Amino acid sequence: MTSAATSPAVPLADLDTEALRTARDGFRAAYAELQAAGLKLDLTRGKPSSDQLDLSNDLLHLPDGEYRDAAGTDLRNYGGALGLPELRAIFADALRVPPAQLLALGNASLTIMHDTIVQALLHGVPGGNRPWGSGPISFIAPVPGYDRHFSIAERYGIRLIPVPLTDEGPDVEAVAALLATDDSIKGMWCVPVYSNPSGAVYSEEVVRALVSLPAAADFRLFWDNAYAVHHLSDDRPQPIDVLTLAAEAGNPDRPLVFASTSKVTFPGAGVAFVGGSPANVDWIVRNMAVQSIGPDKLNQLRHMRLLRDQAGLAAHMERHRAILEPKFAAVSEALTRRLAPYGAGVWTDPKGGYFVSLDVLDGSAKRAVQLAAEAGIAVTPAGATFPYGDDPRDANIRIAPTFPPLDELRTALDGLCTAILLAEAETLLAAR
Template structure:
């Protein structure tokens, strides 16, 4: 559904040295024209574009003088540590977390994930004998993956162990082997729907395996369901009840579910969610009780008034889809027109989310990104999708098409393709002497 690579018709690698030198000269001339254009374009981060942000501009005047929730509580005051039940109910089904086990908090799920790890390092988690900070700690990192997940672990000296990410989720055999042999592993990063950057969607079989594998009682799946409602087509993956499957497997405390409205409404003024077993939720609430007396409940009420219910959320996301679908189509069109004829790379065709994952010839991703940058096209650094920025193949480039206007995106993609073709030709010429 999401990650089938496009098969090239011809490959630069199949050309003899003379033919390769000829196309290299063509690519070099095209690149010089590109640099002369004086572009200044940005494909670095998966941010909503201005037209997407405009969809939520009603938040700027909502809640229209209202300040009480459905129960009549004055939301201007202290309290309400777990967030508005009405807002939690809007997202509960999409995240497959019961409302009593879902908390609505501040504006960034990354903050909640960071704080959860910090509390685990200091206090330990339910079921653990020691705080994580008093042990050697490792996390499993499916790759390619999300650089900000990796940054949290890197900041606190948590060793990251990469495992392959397949179209249906992490390589279960690799995960099982690591858990069997390395008792320092206490966590694993997961983006189960439209994974960043490949667009992979975890299958139920993979999820059942992940919640069932033998592991320490304080092993946690950091289940970042950031793109659960961010669909690009009519085919929608059925949400998986990871909490229910974990309870069924006898490991109810294993998953910690995170999400936010960052790409639903305003990233700068959204709402983050965290869910888990009753035991995990109690642990999180106790930790929060010494940090905050409550989240921004007025902002949560704004979101309730804007989205209203599950159907309202779905309708709102269809407006996002209408803006984003042509941008993702532009990526596919550019790569098929410019790269496919030369066999220059394979890429994913995601069914949702915010990214496309592109693999170029081994050893030339950094060079391609460098060439693009020198021509005025900023791209996510090569290697960012791997722990410590180290892609052992130097092949993966994350494409973030959402932020630029469509005409700028097409220009940037065309220029990036020129840089990739030149980088691949250089790399192959060097290999052939």
């Protein structure tokens, strides 16, 4: 975390009541000017910008009349349930999943995660002796985390149990204690590289612990490696082979690896991947056999032609980085310039991914987001990064800087900071 207390100015919390009222009145005046500006800006979702989408426009005319894979198979027809082998090979290294154990499917990994949970609820998973849905079900949820993960669980009545997410991954001691005392726990959400929203990267020590902890044979790590290739600097983590570590620990079926090209090419027309142990892959393929007679292999061929190989994928992601790096720098600059002098907030400085996690004064996040919205700046709802939207501290705000143009982003960040300062001053005065 980057400390906001980098300025010699007196933090708001250290001001006497009269000085704090004066500061609040100044923030109110600045906020009134912000409202008068009539802004309509959006920092809510981590979407690629139009400039990023343009990087993949060749997909719109690829594959240039080609419709056969390297083996000569006509990809216009039924079949090929596992997906295009050449595309699976491109992503196998980044995801650390052998190509034979990596499936290329539809356009959304969230859909695969959803279907995996539904199949487990109805039929159970390899190693289990009954369907998950035959009894109470719980999932461990590292926080702050991804709201759409939580929504899947909430939709099917799966109880979510939050545990703290550190800079190196979930609090292993907390996870171990839960697994030892609660046999309803069947899964855990994981975003191991550039976690949403904090940007945390799981360490090998934490991963070894997660695959080794005593747990039921049908306990699964939902390993959502959504940002495995989404680097923002040259300081890049080494990919961790969770499948090999799990096999070495005697729990080969524990991880289910998910990923997609949603933030590599076109979110609405990409390719999703799922990988796992041979037993898990066989189980997934059997389940898919009654849903589909094969994925969109022509779209997969388009992606293979665009990216070509692992080096082509890396070069493509460098072009994304050139667009995104200045935006994340703008977040750091704005928070440091506007919040740091007042001791307001701590935030992450991610080396990749799509988000910045900002913690403001306890009890002021919802108010800050409300103020921002009323000034025309949409921000992800406070609490969205916690199960059931319940942040017990009311402190976390997720910033998604990727979508707006850089000038709009700077304006939105400046306005958000004004809202945060006013909310913090109000919260401190209310406690006096």
